[in-house]
Amino acid sequence: MTYFSDSFKEAISLLTTFDQEVYGIILLSLFVSFSSTVIATVMGIPLGLTLGLRSFRGKGIVTRILYTMMSLPPVVVGLAVAIILSRRGALGSFRLLYTPAAMIIAQTVLVTPIVTGIVFNAAKAHGEGIKRVCRTLGGNAVDVIWLLIAELRVNLLIAVVTGFGRAVSEVGAVMIVGGNIKYHTRVMTTYIAMNNGMGNYAKALAMGLVLLGISFLVNTLLYQFGMEVRDEH
Amino acid sequence: MNIELINVQKCYGDKCVLEIEALNLDKQQIYGVVGENGAGKSTLLKLIAGLEAPSSGTIAYDGESMSSAVIKRITYVSQTPYLLKRSVFENVAYPLKIRNMSPERCNEKVKNMLAMLQIESLAKRNAQMLSAGETQKVALARALVFEPDVLLLDEPTANIDQDTIELIESVLRNRHGMMTLHISHNRDQVERLCDTVIKLSGGRLVQAAMKGT
Numbered sequence: 001m002t003y004f005s006d007s008f009k010e011a012i013s014l015l016t017t018f019d020q021e022v023y024g025i026i027l028l029s030l031f032v033s034f035s036s037t038v039i040a041t042v043m044g045i046p047l048g049l050t051l052g053l054r055s056f057r058g059k060g061i062v063t064r065i066l067y068t069m070m071s072l073p074p075v076v077v078g079l080a081v082a083i084i085l086s087r088r089g090a091l092g093s094f095r096l097l098y099t100p101a102a103m104i105i106a107q108t109v110l111v112t113p114i115v116t117g118i119v120f121n122a123a124k125a126h127g128e129g130i131k132r133v134c135r136t137l138g139g140n141a142v143d144v145i146w147l148l149i150a151e152l153r154v155n156l157l158i159a160v161v162t163g164f165g166r167a168v169s170e171v172g173a174v175m176i177v178g179g180n181i182k183y184h185t186r187v188m189t190t191y192i193a194m195n196n197g198m199g200n201y202a203k204a205l206a207m208g209l210v211l212l213g214i215s216f217l218v219n220t221l222l223y224q225f226g227m228e229v230r231d232e233h
Numbered sequence: 234m235n236i237e238l239i240n241v242q243k244c245y246g247d248k249c250v251l252e253i254e255a256l257n258l259d260k261q262q263i264y265g266v267v268g269e270n271g272a273g274k275s276t277l278l279k280l281i282a283g284l285e286a287p288s289s290g291t292i293a294y295d296g297e298s299m300s301s302a303v304i305k306r307i308t309y310v311s312q313t314p315y316l317l318k319r320s321v322f323e324n325v326a327y328p329l330k331i332r333n334m335s336p337e338r339c340n341e342k343v344k345n346m347l348a349m350l351q352i353e354s355l356a357k358r359n360a361q362m363l364s365a366g367e368t369q370k371v372a373l374a375r376a377l378v379f380e381p382d383v384l385l386l387d388e389p390t391a392n393i394d395q396d397t398i399e400l401i402e403s404v405l406r407n408r409h410g411m412m413t414l415h416i417s418h419n420r421d422q423v424e425r426l427c428d429t430v431i432k433l434s435g436g437r438l439v440q441a442a443m444k445g446t
Contacts, residue, residue, distance in 0.1 A: 129315035136282060137328040138305035138379065151318055 007205030014206050021183070026210060029187040032100055032174070033167035036107035037115075040167075041160050043108075044115030048159070049148060051116070052123025053131060066120065069113035074106075078176030081106040085177065098179040103187070106173040111163040118162060122155035123148070154225075161222045165215060234260050234295050234306060234382035234412060236281060241290035243276050249288070251276045251436045260382065263405065263413045265427030267420075272433040274416045278385045281414065282309040305332075309385040312392075314372035316360035321352065321371050324360045328379040346374045349404060366393040373401060377408065384413045390422065402426050 014022045051062065084090050085097040085105070096102045130151045134144045149156065171189035178185035180194055188211050195204035236258040243251040251273035258264065258281075266274045279285045280292060283299045294303045308328075317324050325346055329339040347353045350370045355363065360371060369389055376384060384405075390398045405413055405426060414431075417423050423430060432440035 126315075130317075132284060132309075132311075133315050133317070134331075135284065135304065136307075136309040137331065137375065138308070139331050140301060143331050147317075 003201050003205060006202040007209065010202045011206035011209040014203075015210070022207075024183060025186050025188055025191050025207075026214075028100065028185075029168060029189070030214070032103045032107060032187060033164055035104045036111055036167050037160060037164040039104070039108045040111035040115045040163050044112050044159065044163070045119050045149075045156060047112075048116040048119025049123045049127065049145075052120045053127045063120075066113055066117050070117045072110055072113065074110060074170050074172035075176065077109050078106055078173030081109060081173065082177050097177060098181060098185060100178070100185060102177040103174045103185060106177045107167045107170060110170060110173060111167050114166055115159045115163045118159035119152070119156060122152050122159075126152065157222060157225060161218055164218060168214065169211065236383070236412070237293045237296075238281075239291050239293070241280065241287045241292060243273075243280060243285065244288040249436060251280070251433075253277070253290075253438050256431070256438060256441060258412060258414070260412050261410055262428045263415065263426055265423035265430045266414055266416045266433065267418070267423060267430060268433035271435075273436040274433055275387055276436075277431075277433065278309060278387055278414060278416065281383070282307055282385050284309065306382040307385065308376040308379075308381040308383070310369075310372050310376050310387065310389050312388040314368060316363070316368060316371055316375075318359075318361055320356065321358050321360050321363070322347070322356040324371055325374045325378050328375060332379060342378055346378045350374045351400060366397040369393055369401070370397065373404065377404070380411075382411060384408070384411055386413065386415045388416050388418070390417070390419070398422070 051059070051066070081102065082097060084092075085094070085102050086092055087097075096105070127148060130148055131144050134147045139147065169189060171193055174185070174187055175190050175193065178187070178190065180186050180190040186194075188207050192204045192207050192211070195201070195207070238253050238256040238258075240255075241251065241253045242249055250271075266277065268274050276285070280287055283304050292299065294307075297303060317327060322343055325343045326339050329342060334342070344353070347356055350373060352367065352370050352374065355367060355371070360368075363371065373389065390401055402422070402425065405415070415423075415427060430440065430442060431438065
């Protein structure tokens with residue numbers, strides 16, 4: 001229990017002393033996770049809607065691949081991205097390995113299937129009915145897209161928040177492609193892993209509490225949005 | 234709008250669920266579409282609505298093929314309509330909004346339609362929290378509010394109470410200038426409401442005759 005009480009005090013101390021390193025780590029974590037979630041959303045929502053609404057040969061196998069990718073092991077993704085970005089890799093000339101850009105790429109690979117999968121399931125369950133309503137009331141293709149987004153907005157938001165949750169809590173991939181370099185690629189999860197390895201459990205737990213606090217804040221926003229959608233009626 | 238079906242077939246793989254050599258549908262008529270389960274009634278309505286394309290043959294709308302202009306003049310209400318996750322008022326207003334109607338005109342038309350179907354009191358309710366009868370009335374109001382030329386109804390009065398059925402029938406009877414195709418398993422209703430009966434069996438047209446002929 002002392003660990004927890006000490007870490008709680010440490011968490012308060014970390015935040016209230018405005019430690020430059022700690023705030024840098026938090027901001028970099030948010031920047032990397034937010035960027036990868038935005039990219040994954042831009043790719044995942046249209047892809048999920050298309051997969052959910054279109055019938056095509058091989059849809060079954062595509063679906064199974066998508067579900068498999070939703071549980072991709074982060075270390076495997078990290079390794080694959082690191083190989084591609086390494087000097088001898090296909091994208092080695094860009095010199096991105098051990099930079100925040102590499103971390104964004106790795107997280108995007110992890111988050112995109114999650115966003116796509118959640119949107120795909122929502123579109124499969126409700127999309128056809130929404131599309132049919134729009135078409136039979138005289139809507140064109142653009143009207144169908146807007147109506148799908150409006151009707152599935154809570155599902156889309158859940159997809160984005162789940163994706164962000166995956167990104168911000170992920171450690172394996174960012175550790176491999178970022179390298180946990182101080183003031184450069186160190187994020188909350190790699191900071192926790194590093195302090196755990198060094199035996200600084202209070203510091204590790206303190207940053208864990210900050211991570212939990214951010215997660216709670218994001219989920220509170222989602223809950224609030226969900227309540228507002230219900231209150232509209 | 235007049236609709237003409239010529240050698241229309243709808244097949245899934247080797248199995249053809251609808252085959253109609255010729256069928257002419259005149260504007261302003263109310264057609265009752267009858268037949269056993271699997272006779273092709275819903276398929277016929279979906280083809281006319283443009284929700285599905287025929288495997289072969291042509292469907293002409295005033296001599297033209299299906300287009301974005303034609304689709305705006307046809308509407309379809311299923312037995313279990315999907316109401317949007319918004320208020321009843323917004324559901325009924327939706328077809329007018331996508332036609333860029335002014336808010337004032339839109340409000341007026343929606344209010345009139347809600348009054349016609351006696352659902353003014355539901356205006357602010359969440360459309361997804363309604364009973365089956367209320368849902369059908371809202372779906373019908375939403376389909377009629379933009380004054381379509383063709384109304385396609387897939388068993389709209391199944392599983393709803395007699396008062397609601399009578400109200401819907403009276404609304405349909407008073408929509409002049411609109412063609413209605415109405416699938417029903419209720420012979421009395423077809424007798425009361427429809428000018429012409431289209432009978433399908435095994436995916437083929439076996440009768441298309443004015444009532445009493």
